[in-house]
Amino acid sequence: MSEPVLRLEDVWKAFGDHAVLQGIDLEVDPGEVVALIGASGSGKSTLLRTVNLLEPIDDGRIWLSGADISDPRTDADAVRARIGVVFQQYNLFPHLTVKDNITLALRHVHKYSKSRADAAATALLERVGLAEKADHHPDRLSGGQQQRVAIARAVATSPDLLLLDEITSALDPELVADVLDLVRALADDGMTIVMATHEMAFARDVADRVVFLDAGRILESGTPAEVFGAPREERTRAFLARFTA
Amino acid sequence: MTSPSGPAPAAAPLEGSSPPREVSAVELERQAFRKRQGARSVAVSLVSTLVVAGLVWVLIINTPGWARVQHMFFNGEVFLASLPRVWDGFLLNLRVLAMASVLVLLFGLLLATLRTLRGPVWLPLRALAAGYTDLFRGIPLIIVLFLVGFGIPGLQLIPVRLPTEFWATIAITLTYSAYVSEVFRAGIEAVHPSQRHAARSLGLSHGKTMRLVVVPQAVRKVTPALMNDFVALQKDVGLISILGAIDAVRAAQIETAAYFNFTPYVVAALLFVLLAIPTIRLTDWYTARVRAREQVGGIV
Numbered sequence: 221m222s223e224p225v226l227r228l229e230d231v232w233k234a235f236g237d238h239a240v241l242q243g244i245d246l247e248v249d250p251g252e253v254v255a256l257i258g259a260s261g262s263g264k265s266t267l268l269r270t271v272n273l274l275e276p277i278d279d280g281r282i283w284l285s286g287a288d289i290s291d292p293r294t295d296a297d298a299v300r301a302r303i304g305v306v307f308q309q310y311n312l313f314p315h316l317t318v319k320d321n322i323t324l325a326l327r328h329v330h331k332y333s334k335s336r337a338d339a340a341a342t343a344l345l346e347r348v349g350l351a352e353k354a355d356h357h358p359d360r361l362s363g364g365q366q367q368r369v370a371i372a373r374a375v376a377t378s379p380d381l382l383l384l385d386e387i388t389s390a391l392d393p394e395l396v397a398d399v400l401d402l403v404r405a406l407a408d409d410g411m412t413i414v415m416a417t418h419e420m421a422f423a424r425d426v427a428d429r430v431v432f433l434d435a436g437r438i439l440e441s442g443t444p445a446e447v448f449g450a451p452r453e454e455r456t457r458a459f460l461a462r463f464t465a
Numbered sequence: 466m467t468s469p470s471g472p473a474p475a476a477a478p479l480e481g482s483s484p485p486r487e488v489s490a491v492e493l494e495r496q497a498f499r500k501r502q503g504a505r506s507v508a509v510s511l512v513s514t515l516v517v518a519g520l521v522w523v524l525i526i527n528t529p530g531w532a533r534v535q536h537m538f539f540n541g542e543v544f545l546a547s548l549p550r551v552w553d554g555f556l557l558n559l560r561v562l563a564m565a566s567v568l569v570l571l572f573g574l575l576l577a578t579l580r581t582l583r584g585p586v587w588l589p590l591r592a593l594a595a596g597y598t599d600l601f602r603g604i605p606l607i608i609v610l611f612l613v614g615f616g617i618p619g620l621q622l623i624p625v626r627l628p629t630e631f632w633a634t635i636a637i638t639l640t641y642s643a644y645v646s647e648v649f650r651a652g653i654e655a656v657h658p659s660q661r662h663a664a665r666s667l668g669l670s671h672g673k674t675m676r677l678v679v680v681p682q683a684v685r686k687v688t689p690a691l692m693n694d695f696v697a698l699q700k701d702v703g704l705i706s707i708l709g710a711i712d713a714v715r716a717a718q719i720e721t722a723a724y725f726n727f728t729p730y731v732v733a734a735l736l737f738v739l740l741a742i743p744t745i746r747l748t749d750w751y752t753a754r755v756r757a758r759e760q761v762g763g764i765v
Binding site for chain 1: 659660662663664665666667668669670673677678681682685
């Protein structure tokens with residue numbers, strides 16, 4: 221058995237009195253695609269943010285490729301450099317061109333030369349079908365195009381782990397397909413992915429494992445066939461019923 | 466189940482690819498109406514401007530003291546005679562302005578950045594920057610000029626005697642940096658936190674996030690405000706005259722005494738106005754452009 225890319229052990233997190241994560245245990249193996257599903261406020265986004273060290277946890281441990289990254293002595297920048305994140309609102313840098321958005325981390329964190337970073341960005345833009353937009357600024361792009369650039373930016377550094385935080389929730393329905401196709405291609409390439417999503421059909425199609433979060437706890441976890449086909453928990457059934465109605 | 470990857474809906478014909486078509490009679494009538502309206506507005510504004518200007522002119526010309534004021538303030542001979550000296554002084558103002566504006570930008574940005582530093586090590590610097598902006602926004606510029614211009618040379622810190630305009634530039638920089646740093650700080654805080662999250666998520670350090678992502682966006686946001694401060698600075702460089710530097714104001718004062726006529730002051734004022742107008746127009750143009758970009762669509 222290879223070592224899991226990501227391991228969470230009894231992770232707790234509260235905002236004031238509000239307990240958002242209540243003892244999360246989760247393992248993600250190399251190449252695995254895990255879909256986090258659950259109602260808004262169930263803790264999906266917070267879970268992703270704790271992994272990326274944007275939120276400190278209150279208790280528990282998080283390992284990235286065998287190293288405890290929840291230890292406060294960890295170099296958070298070095299950890300984040302190994303994790304790619306795509307946000308719901310894209311969060312592209314509006315003052316940089318599409319290409320410079322992608323090369324920023326390559327050049328200033330991973331110390332690529334300009335020519336090497338540009339070549340990598342060009343290849344990636346080719347792949348996401350936006351080569352001709354390389355010198356545009358993000359505000360000239362549609363939401364779907366911006367999100368594809370954001371994905372290219374996140375995977376440019378060949379991260380060990382890719383976190384996707386409801387990346388299609390802000391998109392118009394007709395733009396969703398292109399973005400999901402891209403995620404599917406990354407999954408096929410063997411990228412390890414943890415994604416919070418409301419796209420049940422996509423989760424069923426692409427995920428190796430579906431994790432249902434409810435009020436900060438993992439209520440149910442299994443293959444898409446298990447969770448969608450024969451949910452064990454009443455709350456899972458109730459949640460899924462709202463999406464299949 | 467939702468089906469995100471299902472077949473795309475039948476593509477609508479692309480806009481702009483349709484053949485040219487006849488504009489409807491209704492629209493033609495509307496366009497004609499707008500054109501008439503436009504012509505009428507121009508005519509009305511022209512007439513009203515002429516009427517107001519005429520009234521003001523007649524009022525001033527008919528004041529009992531006009532002839533004397535015209536002789537003392539708008540004297541053509543004195544104007545031409547004093548122009549070369551006032552112009553020479555004005556060149557000194559321009560030099561101080563160029564130097565001070567560069568220094569203010571650098572020092573102001575440094576102060577603003579110091580105030581964004583986090584972590585206990587930086588507390589003294591943070592507190593110092595905060596105290597500095599409080600202090601120098603509080604003291605009138607004219608007092609700073611006196612304190613720096615006469616006080617620091619009095620320390621005899623440097624063996625050589627530096628020119629007055631050097632100390633004047635320092636004093637102006639000290640005061641304006643305090644204001645400009647607050648403008649920068651407002652800009653830095655106006656950059657949405659999600660930009661910081663995105664940058665940090667890529668592994669960029671706090672410093673690199675500031676330098677590569679936050680500050681460039683902040684500077685764009687506050688450029689109109691900075692240009693406004695630049696206009697204010699253009700006039701305030703005239704205050705260096707109080708330290709004895711022969712700038713446009715001082716030169717005008719000397720010429721005024723020589724001719725027993727106030728026209729040299731008007732000469733100096735004219736030079737300052739001519740300097741300010743391009744910047745003011747540029748500021749207006751840039752602000753309008755930023756607004757147009759942020760509020761795409763809509764006519765109100």
